[in-house]
Amino acid sequence: MAPPQNHTQETIAAVSPRRGASWANIVVGVQGPLVGLLLLCVVFSFSTNNAFLSLRNALNVLDQVTVLGILAIGMTAVIVSGGIDLSVGSVLAFSMMVTGWLSHDCGLPLVLAIVLGIVVGAACGLANGLLVTKAKLPAFIATLSMMTIARGLANIITDGRQIVGYPDWFDSLATVRYFGFISITVALFIVLVILSWIHLGYRTQGRSLYAIGGSPEVARLAGIHVRRMITWVYVGSGILSAVAAIVMASRLDSSQPSAGLGYELDAIAAVVIGGASLSGGVGGIAGTVVGVFIIGVLHNGLNLIGVSPFIQQIVIGVVIALAVSSDTLRRRGS
Numbered sequence: 001m002a003p004p005q006n007h008t009q010e011t012i013a014a015v016s017p018r019r020g021a022s023w024a025n026i027v028v029g030v031q032g033p034l035v036g037l038l039l040l041c042v043v044f045s046f047s048t049n050n051a052f053l054s055l056r057n058a059l060n061v062l063d064q065v066t067v068l069g070i071l072a073i074g075m076t077a078v079i080v081s082g083g084i085d086l087s088v089g090s091v092l093a094f095s096m097m098v099t100g101w102l103s104h105d106c107g108l109p110l111v112l113a114i115v116l117g118i119v120v121g122a123a124c125g126l127a128n129g130l131l132v133t134k135a136k137l138p139a140f141i142a143t144l145s146m147m148t149i150a151r152g153l154a155n156i157i158t159d160g161r162q163i164v165g166y167p168d169w170f171d172s173l174a175t176v177r178y179f180g181f182i183s184i185t186v187a188l189f190i191v192l193v194i195l196s197w198i199h200l201g202y203r204t205q206g207r208s209l210y211a212i213g214g215s216p217e218v219a220r221l222a223g224i225h226v227r228r229m230i231t232w233v234y235v236g237s238g239i240l241s242a243v244a245a246i247v248m249a250s251r252l253d254s255s256q257p258s259a260g261l262g263y264e265l266d267a268i269a270a271v272v273i274g275g276a277s278l279s280g281g282v283g284g285i286a287g288t289v290v291g292v293f294i295i296g297v298l299h300n301g302l303n304l305i306g307v308s309p310f311i312q313q314i315v316i317g318v319v320i321a322l323a324v325s326s327d328t329l330r331r332r333g334s
Helices: 005-015 023-029 031-047 055-080 088-105 110-133 139-157 168-175 184-202 204-214 216-221 226-252 263-273 285-304 309-333
Strands: none
Touching (some): 031 285, 055 204, 088 110, 110 226, 168 184, 184 204, 263 285, 263 309
């Protein structure tokens, strides 16, 4: 017999962000990462002779973080629920190749190919969710398996070749700036951020993820359908990976089976840098957005001052280690 509904609401409220939180509460929750982002901007503004602060470069950073930001939105929900998704980069590549193959080789209308590419992403996410909830595999193993499978399928579809040449209207989604600064792909990212922020912070289903991440057993006893919620979280991550694939294809004017390599690590890094805990139950979209911009600003600023891409990898790795260490110390002190 399921517990009364009011018990469920009380449990969710106890472990999730306060309903109706003010903007001040949101800023306080991400003040550490936000200060770090501002310091990075100050450092790069001086070290690049103010080239970093130009409007053109700011728009470039905004364009560059769009794909990572969409992936990180899905990763936030997964990590908050206590899981992890290592397959997002490979699912991105698989969905991108399916879209290109259907539109170029099979002759389907591009809009229909895009829809089917998103369906493929959802199917990959569903497989991840079922492996975690039904097969009882650890999320790390389940999504690691999907990462390998999806990457292999992305190469098999076209025998490893890339697909180039999309219609002008598709390219313009990422290249035409409305009001002088915003493209359709950037606008899509902003809309997804707003919707996911509302969902996680103000909707019962979203706030339930915090209860699940805090203690799946307590959440189950409170009447939350833990398996169903976790499955849908991975489906959502797969769908967002496919959406990110469409955005990347529009930016590159091509579909590439090697697309998204390492993006899963950057997405995890952005979420953790933004204040989420890898043990689950802690995190939020506002912090993730700040984390995404920290990753984007690091890459952009280091490029401007001529730092080798190999050194950049080391820097990002150090930032991840510091963020996880900070999370561990914070949890020990709580």
